[in-house]
Amino acid sequence: MVIGVGNPYRRDDGVGPAVVDRLRGAGLSGVTLAESDGEACALMLLWHGRRLAIVVDAVRAEPPCPGRVHRLVVPWPAPPGRSAGTHATGPADAVALARALARLPQRLVVYGVEAADTGFGPGLSPSVASAADRLAALIIGEARAAGRAGTRA
Amino acid sequence: MTHRHDRALHVAALARVEGEGAMHVQVDGDVVTDVRLDIYEPPRFFEAFLVGRGHHEPPDITARICGICPVAYQLSACLAIEDACGTPVSEPVAELRRLLYCGEWVASHALHVYLLHAPDFLGYPNVVELARDHRAAVERGLALKQAGNAILELVGGRPIHPVNVRVGGFHRAPSPPELRALARDVLRPALDHALATAEWVAGFTFPDFTIDHELLALVDPVDPQRYPIDRGAPRTSAGRSFAVAEFEQHIVETQVPHSTALHGRLAGAGTYLTGPLARYSLNHARLSPLARQAAAAAGLGERCDNPFRSIVVRAVEMVYALDEALRLVEAYEPPDPPYEEAVPRAATGWGATEAPRGTLFHRYRLDADGTIATARIVPPTAQNQPAIEADLRRFVQDRLGLDDGRLTTECEHAIRNYDPCISCATHFLDLTVERR
Secondary structure, three states, X not given: OEEEEOOOOEHXXXXXXXXXXXXXXXXXXXXXXXXXXXXXXXXXXXXXXXXXXXXXXXEOOXXXXXXXXXXXXXXXXXXXXXXXXXHHOOXXXXXXXXXXXXXXXXXXXXXXXXXXXXXXXXXXXXXHHHHHHHHHHHHHHHHHHHHHOOOOO | OOOOOEEEEEEEOOOOOEOOOEEEEEEEOOEEEEEEEEEOOOOOOHHHHHOOOOOOOXXXXXXXXXXXXXXXXXXHHHHHHHHHHOOOOXXXXXXXXXXXXXXXXXXHHHHHHHHHHHHHHHOOOOHHHHHHHXXXXXXXXXXXXXXXXXXXXXXXXXXXXXXXXXXOEEOOOXXXXXHHHHHHHHHHHXXXXXXXXXXXXXXXXXXXXXXXXXXXXXXXXXXXXXXXXXXXXXXXXXXXXXXHHHHHHHEXXXXXXXXXXXXXXXXXXXXXXXXXXXXXXXXXXHOOHHHHHXXXXXXXXXXXXXXXXXXXXXHHHHHHHHHHHHHHHHOOOOOXXXXXXXXXXXXXXXXXXXXXXXXXXXXXXXXXXXXXXXXXXXXXXXXXXXXXXHHHHHHHHOOXXXXXXXXXXXXXXXXXXXXXXXXXHOOOOEEEEEEO
């Protein structure tokens, strides 16, 4: 399962769905592709019961380096204790709740791509588009390796 | 010092609400002198976006106001545009809309009851901590939310910002077998979850706190069995009744410096409350027998004036919405055609429906070619802000002995009683309490 998180109408925030788009023609068998706005419950439903789930989302980092890809494998450091409003819930909340409910996939990998521009409109900035190409190729390799190992992704 | 005379509480970012806002409480001596719900989420200018657009566009544009209650925006917009065009929809279209709306009620109420509000009653900081000790309950809440989403997806095309709604009806009507499978596989089990939810929340401990605001909700003027969801005329607990087209004569909105949302007041009466308490108190007799039974078993009378018990009302409304959805599926006849073409004319139209958080009003003035000349949207949270502030003032006044941390926690709990949707209203909470 590969889940692209983000809004394609907010430039680089759409890098998750853009990676999923690049995977559609890759002939990956046994791999489900999905897009999500990142809402915690929806993410849990998507990845529940999977042996491997890969989530791709846009991130910001300081100092910034647009197009840089971060790879996190759950478990990562504990999420904040205070629950935010519904507008601020996202993958970290989904992981925390899924862990409490035993709804995490057997293996969860999150790729965060540093965004340059999250303004209005479609299309990725050049450095992020290039990162999406590289990341798609990486995920194809990861999914095929998981397939060879007999893992339902 | 064991006591303080001057005090200010400030919560800079309210948690577990829809959107972004803050709360400020000023205490001078032993008197609460000011309570402000500071809504700082930027204004979103949707009414201005709509001007100059075509008359078919409001359902898709206004759905974007809210990710929790997009159907409410879509259907209030449709009613208003269809009113302007003089094109009432067929009964099968109206019933399919009601089914779609039931899905939104279930998804929205399940989110609020389980993920946002229940942790307050059981002493947890958030749903993650709640889930560690009450896993089965949270699983039930997620199943309910999923059931609501399943209706939205099948009838609306997708669960958030549905794409199948259009002025005059739907782009595509689902087939009876699709709906029957939904009822069998999803809605019937979800109804059991909703009944269990009503029983669960009825066991919570509720502070002794009542309100005496005038209550406002839609009431169906035609069908005495129809709990208001997708249509109706405004009525208040004081007996005021008026047509949707007269809404703006009775509801006056004003700007306040501390909020990007307007404050609504009932002309000649002042603060009032819309939402589940109002809807239930004005329409108890219109609930289905099963929902009335669930309400009675949960300890609710024919009206409810304790906002802390709003969680029970929401649970009862989930029972109703699922019971009603099953009835609608049972009686379903696909609308053919799935929509009526609304031919524009130079006219003004008004529409109101019951969003999960209360009455949602739209008004559009169209030019002869359908271009929108003016638009007005009055969401529930804007209407409720003055009542929320007034209630908080009384609530804090009775709890001045609490330390700032405890008082802040209790204030946030109290605010969540109203399930404010700040994003809708800007069209929430950091709390500050200033004690002087």
